[in-house]
Amino acid sequence: MGPHEPLHEPKGLINAARTGAAPGNAVDAHPEWTLMYRKGLSRKEIAQLAKVGFSAVAYHLAGGKALDPGLRAEHRAAAAMIPPTPGIKRLYQLLAMVESRGRYPSRDAEDPAERELAQWLRRRRRDAEAGLLNRVIGEGLAVLPDWQRKPGEARREQKWQGRLQQLTAYRAAGGRPWPRANSATTELERELGRWLSTQRHKFRQGELSPARSEALDAALPGWLTGRKGANPKAGRLPALSE
Numbered sequence: 001m002g003p004h005e006p007l008h009e010p011k012g013l014i015n016a017a018r019t020g021a022a023p024g025n026a027v028d029a030h031p032e033w034t035l036m037y038r039k040g041l042s043r044k045e046i047a048q049l050a051k052v053g054f055s056a057v058a059y060h061l062a063g064g065k066a067l068d069p070g071l072r073a074e075h076r077a078a079a080a081m082i083p084p085t086p087g088i089k090r091l092y093q094l095l096a097m098v099e100s101r102g103r104y105p106s107r108d109a110e111d112p113a114e115r116e117l118a119q120w121l122r123r124r125r126r127d128a129e130a131g132l133l134n135r136v137i138g139e140g141l142a143v144l145p146d147w148q149r150k151p152g153e154a155r156r157e158q159k160w161q162g163r164l165q166q167l168t169a170y171r172a173a174g175g176r177p178w179p180r181a182n183s184a185t186t187e188l189e190r191e192l193g194r195w196l197s198t199q200r201h202k203f204r205q206g207e208l209s210p211a212r213s214e215a216l217d218a219a220l221p222g223w224l225t226g227r228k229g230a231n232p233k234a235g236r237l238p239a240l241s242e
Contacts, residue, residue: 031143032095033057034064038071039088039136040078049096090120091140098144104154125150160212163195168219178226200224 028034036046043061047054065071094117097105105118124141125148127133133141141147146154170179170192181193199216202208203224216223 030060032099033060035140036092037061038074049092051100087137091137093117164219167192
């Protein structure tokens with residue numbers, strides 16, 4: 001695993017996760033704080049884990065209690081549980097790290113605590129694959145985007161998303177409507193032209209995932225036909241990985 005295993009999307013994704021606590025499935029700005037409180041942690045403990053001010057946590061939870069009258073009772077019941085669910089402390093540490101740093105822990109990190117947390121998450125991924133994941137831990141991890149995605153998959157997805165962003169910026173900057181590989185004027189245009197040709201080829205072969213196809217449709221209308229219309233023979237260049 002690299003030193004910075006990224007999320008599938010930026011840090012804001014966790015803030016858009018839904019806990020199901022609020023009526024109408026309302027969006028919870030900090031689902032990890034709500035979860036910690038629901039599982040028995042005090043406001044002070046949550047603030048310490050998240051490395052934020054006590055007042056920020058208190059204000060957030062006051063709103064959560066107003067939306068979900070049962071939240072306080074769940075907190076009290078969980079706080080009285082002895083012993084707590086094994087691994088719950090690690091879960092809270094992981095949620096706090098993702099919230100504050102916008103990424104998952106790395107096994108190559110300099111900080112020993114982060115390396116231990118990365119190993120713990122790796123074991124939970126294995127538990128989930130084997131159907132052995134503790135229910136409470138699973139509920140907590142569910143607020144994280146793509147937490148079961150393996151590091152290699154995450155890196156490949158990040159690379160693909162990066163190319164999509166580059167191509168979107170290229171189109172927005174004007175110049176040639178679509179990048180070309182054979183008659184490119186810059187190395188970036190050549191790389192983007194080859195990448196786009198690869199996506200078109202994969203789509204026609206049924207190898208492009210629906211999620212990626214939808215992302216291309218949304219960001220780059222007309223990406224599939226491009227400058228040569230619907231000619232199926234257009235742009236067949238040697239494929240690039242991802």
